[in-house]
Amino acid sequence: MGHLSGEHNEQHPKQKRSCTSTSMPIYFVAILIIILVFCSSGIITQLNPFTNIANKRAEISTSSRLSGIEVLENFRQDSKESSPAVAATSTSSENIRLPTNLKPLSYNLVIKLYLPHYVKFPASKNLTTEGEVIIEMVVIQATNRIVLNMNSIILLFDGCEAHSNRVRLTITSISIEDHLDRVTFVLAETLHTGQQVSLKVKYSGFINDGMDGIYQDLYNDSQGNIK
Known part of the structure; x- marks a missing residue:
């Protein structure tokens, strides 16, 4: 044991x-x-280049983009206060489609872009745009209104003009409908069938980082640098 x-x-x-x-x-x-x-x-x-690009995009001119958005929102608020109310508030297919009483014949568009690292300009204009478009139209049915699509731009009211047969037409009001993305120019006189009319619109805007309008994007070059 x-x-x-x-x-x-x-x-x-x-x-x-x-x-x-x-x-x-x-x-x-x-x-x-x-x-x-x-x-x-x-x-x-x-x-991961996509992570770097996303971070870099968030850093580029954030203050400029925010200031542009603030200006746009202030402009919209001022427009609502100064423009007459529009009766139609629904977004039915009838309201979304533009009227067919005018037929566009041509567009002459000029856009100026303020991009960094090219030329000198005031810092407040960084990543903004200035544009002018002249639209030639023919009247299909008598009307005194010109209706266009518009989104995320600031109209310069003093730079908007309408002409017919080399005679300037009086624009009595400009009405903006944000929920329909359109703007209506009301004329003092009626346009008649077959009459040709031109509308000049001046505007400003900003270069965003979304996927609509004029937007910016980043990429990696052959050396791996973010451009």
Whole structure:
């Protein structure tokens, strides 16, 4: 019995050493895996060009874009206060479509862009636009209104003119409908069938980072630099 008891007592330390030697590599492996995960995630973030481009886009001229949006919103508010209310408020297909009493014949569009790193200009004009369009039309059905689509631009009322047969027509009011993305020019006299009329519209706007209108985008060149 004493001999058996001695063998039993000697087995306990061996089992403890065995457990300790087995668990140590497991701890090292776990720590190594955690380090590799953190390192690889950091490397992937640094090598991902789309992440860099998205971050860079958010940094470029944020103040200029915000100031442009604020100007546009102020302009819309002022227009609503100064222009007569429009009866139609629904967005049915009948309201969305432009009237067919005028047929456009040609568009002459000139746009000036203020882009950084090209020429010097006031900082407030960075990423903004100035435009002028002359639309030649023929009257299909008698009307005293010219209705156009418009979105995210600021009309310069003093730069809007209408002419027919080299005679300037009086524009009595300009009404903007934001929910329909359109603007209506009301004339003092009626246009008759077959009559030709031209409308000149001057406006300003801003270059946004969305996917509508004039927008900016970034890319990586062959050297990996963001342009």
